[in-house]
Amino acid sequence: MDNNTDEQRAFEVAEAARETEWRKPSFVGELFMGRLPLELVFPFPEQSAEDREAGDKLLAELRSFLEREVDADRIDREKKIPKKVIAGLAKMGLFGIKLPTEYGGLGLSQVNYNRIVQLIASHCASTAVLLSAHQSIGVPQPLKLYGSDEQKRKYLPRLAKGAISAFALTEPDVGSDPSSMATTATLNAEGTEWTLNGQKLWISNGPIADLLIVMARSNDPSADHPEITAFIVEGNSEGLSVAHRCDFMGIKGVQNGLLRFENVRVPNDNIVLGRGQGLRLALQTLNTGRLTLPAAAGGVLQQANAIARQWANEREQWGAPIGRHEAVAGKIATLAAETFAVESLTWLTSAMADRDDLDIRLEAAMAKLWCTEAMWRGVDSLLQIRGGRGYETADSLAGRGELPMPVERMLRDARINRIIEGTSEIMHLFIAREALDPHLRIAGASTTSAKINLGRAAAFYAGWYPQLWLPRLTISGAPPMPGLLGRHLRFVANGSRMLARDLFHMMLLYRRGLQQKQAILARLVDIGAELFAMTAVLSRAASLHGPSGCEPVADLFCRQARRRIGVLHRAIYRNDDQFAYDRALEVLDGRYPWLEENIVSTWRKPQA
Numbered sequence: 101m102d103n104n105t106d107e108q109r110a111f112e113v114a115e116a117a118r119e120t121e122w123r124k125p126s127f128v129g130e131l132f133m134g135r136l137p138l139e140l141v142f143p144f145p146e147q148s149a150e151d152r153e154a155g156d157k158l159l160a161e162l163r164s165f166l167e168r169e170v171d172a173d174r175i176d177r178e179k180k181i182p183k184k185v186i187a188g189l190a191k192m193g194l195f196g197i198k199l200p201t202e203y204g205g206l207g208l209s210q211v212n213y214n215r216i217v218q219l220i221a222s223h224c225a226s227t228a229v230l231l232s233a234h235q236s237i238g239v240p241q242p243l244k245l246y247g248s249d250e251q252k253r254k255y256l257p258r259l260a261k262g263a264i265s266a267f268a269l270t271e272p273d274v275g276s277d278p279s280s281m282a283t284t285a286t287l288n289a290e291g292t293e294w295t296l297n298g299q300k301l302w303i304s305n306g307p308i309a310d311l312l313i314v315m316a317r318s319n320d321p322s323a324d325h326p327e328i329t330a331f332i333v334e335g336n337s338e339g340l341s342v343a344h345r346c347d348f349m350g351i352k353g354v355q356n357g358l359l360r361f362e363n364v365r366v367p368n369d370n371i372v373l374g375r376g377q378g379l380r381l382a383l384q385t386l387n388t389g390r391l392t393l394p395a396a397a398g399g400v401l402q403q404a405n406a407i408a409r410q411w412a413n414e415r416e417q418w419g420a421p422i423g424r425h426e427a428v429a430g431k432i433a434t435l436a437a438e439t440f441a442v443e444s445l446t447w448l449t450s451a452m453a454d455r456d457d458l459d460i461r462l463e464a465a466m467a468k469l470w471c472t473e474a475m476w477r478g479v480d481s482l483l484q485i486r487g488g489r490g491y492e493t494a495d496s497l498a499g500r501g502e503l504p505m506p507v508e509r510m511l512r513d514a515r516i517n518r519i520i521e522g523t524s525e526i527m528h529l530f531i532a533r534e535a536l537d538p539h540l541r542i543a544g545a546s547t548t549s550a551k552i553n554l555g556r557a558a559a560f561y562a563g564w565y566p567q568l569w570l571p572r573l574t575i576s577g578a579p580p581m582p583g584l585l586g587r588h589l590r591f592v593a594n595g596s597r598m599l600a601r602d603l604f605h606m607m608l609l610y611r612r613g614l615q616q617k618q619a620i621l622a623r624l625v626d627i628g629a630e631l632f633a634m635t636a637v638l639s640r641a642a643s644l645h646g647p648s649g650c651e652p653v654a655d656l657f658c659r660q661a662r663r664r665i666g667v668l669h670r671a672i673y674r675n676d677d678q679f680a681y682d683r684a685l686e687v688l689d690g691r692y693p694w695l696e697e698n699i700v701s702t703w704r705k706p707q708a
Contacts, residue, residue, distance in 0.1 A: 127632070128535075134567070143642065144640045154208060158193075217395040217396055221396035233266065240260075242330065264308055293368060303356060307342045311334060312359075313333075331370050337365070391453055397475035407486070438474045438657065441657050444639070462535070472517040483507050589635075623668045
């Protein structure tokens with residue numbers, strides 16, 4: 101099969117799994133159309149007193165447990181979370197944080213769930229991943245959303261008590277393209293049982309999972325389009341084995357591995373949502389599952405602020421604390437500003453998830469994208485502030501009598517977040533596809549069809565496009581903004597119209613070829629992400645106006661975001677994308693052997 105056919109099939113499989121209807125409003129969706137529905141994000145959502153009290157009580161107990169029982173550096177060193185830690189987490193009910201109380205869960209909100217994740221992630225990323233992989237994308241969330249009553253009664257109490265779960269989608273030769281899935285599920289003649297065969301790679305919690313959601317191809321492997329189905333699989337099933345435990349740069353304590361399925365038998369009753377609905381289930385699960393990552397990013401960045409502030413005050417160079425030198429002060433200021441933005445996005449999107457009247461697929465993806473990138477920038481900055489001590493392990497620091505600030509481990513642990521649950525590159529493409537959806541609907545087209553309704557498109561754009569150029573000095577429905585922050589809100593309103601114009605211009609210029617212009621799409625998405633982050637910051641700053649003193653930090657963040665947006669906007673129209681792409685093809689073809697001539701590469705395949 102040629103590459104064009106493979107690509108077309110991949111698009112068609114992805115399109116079939118998409119949630120095609122927009123039955124509820126989306127702030128980010130409107131942003132890409134040049135509109136700013138402030139009523140969806142203002143005022144900033146406040147946690148109810150009752151909900152906060154429920155979270156506070158558990159967080160106090162958890163904080164004490166983490167300080168007393170969880171040695172994060174030992175977990176990193178020994179590559180294992182002790183059984184007593186897992187048992188302690190289970191005793192507090194943390195394997196069923198959002199599960200309904202009728203099934204033995206805590207029944208807490210998304211906000212409280214993310215408060216818990218944030219606290220754990222600030223201390224031990226491996227422990228945070230254990231819990232989030234279990235219930236953000238593991239068996240509890242799919243069953244809570246789509247499980248039958250019988251499946252819920254059978255499995256949710258076990259999960260709430262501490263049975264560990266995993267989500268098995270990725271395969272050795274299949275990353276973000278499920279159209280090439282090779283794991284098969286074959287139904288017996290009686291229609292009562294399936295047999296699974298294949299391999300799943302990079303499955304967090306997989307080697308120790310009691311239960312798994314496993315995605316497998318349930319139709320004939322020779323068929324053009326795979327039918328992917330989700331199965332509940334017992335971790336101790338005959339034929340299910342751990343072929344290899346993966347060892348990573350960071351999150352060393354996480355049990356992650358290559359799982360092998362050899363004639364694993366699964367009852368037909370263990371299908372979740374329905375035959376052929378596996379990818380839809382995966383996408384829906386990730387809509388809220390991705391919100392764990394912004395929460396974790398907030399915990400890590402709060403820790404980074406604490407370390408940076410203490411070190412920059414006590415470490416002196418050239419007669420003054422290093423924090424007083426402009427080069428370091430700039431890093432500290434940006435770290436503080438971006439931490440505030442990550443926190444604002446986290447709590448805004450978490451509260452959105454607790455509501456039932458919004459579609460948050462774009463908001464969740466955008467929060468994941470922006471916050472994980474900000475976390476990486478922040479921890480990298482922290483390491484630079486700490487200098488050689490940042491590069492040194494906490495164990496080594498302690499061994500020579502210094503405070504064991506775990507910056508080296510934080511950096512290693514942070515890096516995975518730009519990859520898991522959708523790489524930054526995949527997030528760009530996912531968000532861009534959803535942002536294009538209203539335009540495709542207007543034109544009566546799709547990403548897989550060239551047909552358009554010219555009359556309908558012309559009628560809409562004749563009225564819509566000129567509106568994007570009209571100057572607006574006021575914003576309808578805008579709340580009072582403290583200090584100078586109102587100007588930033590006006591920038592967001594104008595920026596949303598600029599973004600809509602830019603998207604429309606690129607559609608006219610490249611037409612169906614726009615889906616191949618990934619660098620341009622990424623810039624458009626990054627502008628949208630910056631505008632969304634600015635909106636979250638402004639909404640939160642307005643709600644905290646007063647003794648919190650957050651206005652200067654919010655102002656700094658918005659200033660810096662506006663500069664980034666300016667760079668991205670200019671690069672949409674003036675860039676070296678095609679020139680760089682052509683050079684990349686030459687590199688791939690081996691045109692520049694001098695780039696690799698003086699190295700030793702023991703990893704290379706033997707020459708034929």
